Structures are given as C-alpha cells and as structure tokens.
Amino acid sequence: MKQYIVLFFLLISRPLEANVWGFYAHQLINRMAVFSLPAEMIGFYKHNIQYITENAVNPDRRRYAVKDEAARHYIDAEAYGDSSLYKLPRYWNEALKEYPADTLNEYGIVPWHVNRIRHRLTDAMQVMDASAILRLSADLGHYIADANVPLHTTANYNGQLTNQHGIHGLWESRLTELFAKEYNFFVGKATYLDDPQLEIWSAVIRAHECLDAVFGIEKELTEKFDPDKKYSFESRGNQTIKVYSYSFSEAYHTALQGMVEQQMVQSVKMVADFWYTCWVNAGQPGLDKLIDFEFSKEELDLRKKELEDWKNKKYKSRPHDIGDDAE
Numbered sequence: 001m002k003q004y005i006v007l008f009f010l011l012i013s014r015p016l017e018a019n020v021w022g023f024y025a026h027q028l029i030n031r032m033a034v035f036s037l038p039a040e041m042i043g044f045y046k047h048n049i050q051y052i053t054e055n056a057v058n059p060d061r062r063r064y065a066v067k068d069e070a071a072r073h074y075i076d077a078e079a080y081g082d083s084s085l086y087k088l089p090r091y092w093n094e095a096l097k098e099y100p101a102d103t104l105n106e107y108g109i110v111p112w113h114v115n116r117i118r119h120r121l122t123d124a125m126q127v128m129d130a131s132a133i134l135r136l137s138a139d140l141g142h143y144i145a146d147a148n149v150p151l152h153t154t155a156n157y158n159g160q161l162t163n164q165h166g167i168h169g170l171w172e173s174r175l176t177e178l179f180a181k182e183y184n185f186f187v188g189k190a191t192y193l194d195d196p197q198l199e200i201w202s203a204v205i206r207a208h209e210c211l212d213a214v215f216g217i218e219k220e221l222t223e224k225f226d227p228d229k230k231y232s233f234e235s236r237g238n239q240t241i242k243v244y245s246y247s248f249s250e251a252y253h254t255a256l257q258g259m260v261e262q263q264m265v266q267s268v269k270m271v272a273d274f275w276y277t278c279w280v281n282a283g284q285p286g287l288d289k290l291i292d293f294e295f296s297k298e299e300l301d302l303r304k305k306e307l308e309d310w311k312n313k314k315y316k317s318r319p320h321d322i323g324d325d326a327e
Ligand SMILES: [Zn+2]
Pocket: 059, 060, 073, 142, 146
C-alpha cells in the first residue's frame, strides 16, 4: 500500500496549477477515496480518476464566478451562539424555519450543502447520467473535505481576529503540501451510512473542536520563534512568494500531533462512504455500463473556461477566499 501511496503522490504532486496550494489536499482526498470503493463502483471511478482528481477543486474556482458559491464551503459556528453546532437544525428545511436564508448564507451552509449534493448525486446515479455522476462526485468530495477543516467552521477563519493572519493557508495548504506524502491513507472499504446528514454534522463538530489547538499552538510557537525564522521565501514559477518557513511549519505540524493527517484521512473515508451510500440508495446501478462515457465538448469547454477565469483572476476575491495568504 505504501508504494501505491507514494505513486499517487508523485502522480499528482506536479504543479497542476501555479500558485494553488489549497487545491493539493482536495485533489489527493478525492483521488484516494476512489480506492475505497467496492468492486461494483471502482471500475467506473478509476477509469475517470483523473477527472475526479482534477475537478476536486471546481467549487473553489466557481467561487469567483457564482454568487452563492462561497457560502457552501464553511460555517461560522460562533454566529449562532454557544454550542451552536450541537443545536442547529440538521436539515435545510428545518433551518429555514429558524433563520432567514440570507442569514444562513451569510454564515455559511457547508453541512446543509453536502446533503443537497448527496441527493443530487443519488438522483444522477439513479438515471445513470455519467457526466452528472462525475461532476457531483467531485463536488461532493470537495464540500466534505471542507467540512473536515477546522478553519472552515469558524468566523476567525484566517486568524484575522486573533492576529494570526495566514493560519488558514498554513494549516490547510502548507502543512499538507509538505507532509501529506507521509500520511497513511489506507482507510479500508467504504461503509454505508444510515444517516449521512448526521455524519457530516459530526464531522463539523470534530473539526470545530480542533480549533483551540489550531490557534493555541500557533500562538505559542510564534511567541517562541525568532520572528525572522517564522517565514521564508520560495520561488514558484517566476514569482517569489512569502511562505511559513519549513522549520516553523514542521514544528507546528509536530505540535498538532497528527491532527492534519487525522482530518485528511477522515475526509478520504467520508468521501468514499458518501459516494457508496449514494450508489446504494440509488439502487446499486451497474456503473460499469458507463465506462466508455466521454465528456461532451461543452462540458470540457466549461471546465476550461472556469480555469481560465480563475487563472486570470477575472473576479475579485471575496471573504473566505483562501490559499494564497501566508503573508
Ligand atoms: Zn472549498
């Protein structure tokens, strides 16, 4: 298994897109989840593993173009008061009875959105729509992974309220880029989830509970570190960018005691479990029949355009944008 893991890492460690760090973990999570699928599913997913991997980041790219997209990636737990994650309505329709849609969208809707995409994926499997199955599988993997990131569950998402600006990119991008190749992604076979909606809320709660350590340890280390040693400069293509130094990143990663690995591995398992659960709920359709499917030119053009728009930074960044803010 170890060799496979190293191989997968090598396959996707090439710089897929310049200056994009946060994307690496999403791509690795979607890719690794494929290998937990049962025999009846793995053929189709493996055949399309490149799509599932590369498009793990579509939702982040869409944030620049689609008005409602940003809210789907996070939830600001504090906005709803103490222990809100234990009390918030688990289903969107119930949530709408307690809060206006605008409020929910303002503070983020990731756990509810996971459920919405799960239903859409189940429907796509039921009607054997290969294009939709792949697109929604990639999207679902993204949102589930986001729900497992501690800094996606707080209003202080980039340490901006505690003078720890850049911590989002440090935790989610820098650490995974440096250390994920050593993680053990062997999560076993996907299992059926009786109540996927409660699972995603549990994931958000677990992620949120990590936050004391995420912030506390960074603060402690910063106090101990010579300020000149906290950051360094690296070249990316023809740019020189400021990053958290290797020594600071390594010290932080060690002090977090396996937290990043745990959250990432948990995401891999959960993504596989959700895909599998959708397939079971769709009546276990024979996905092998779709194996010769190829994307239409329109679909490929659309993906290309999203990528171009994103690369050209045609759209202004919005709150909760992440990934390039180590400085
Ligand atoms: Zn995201």
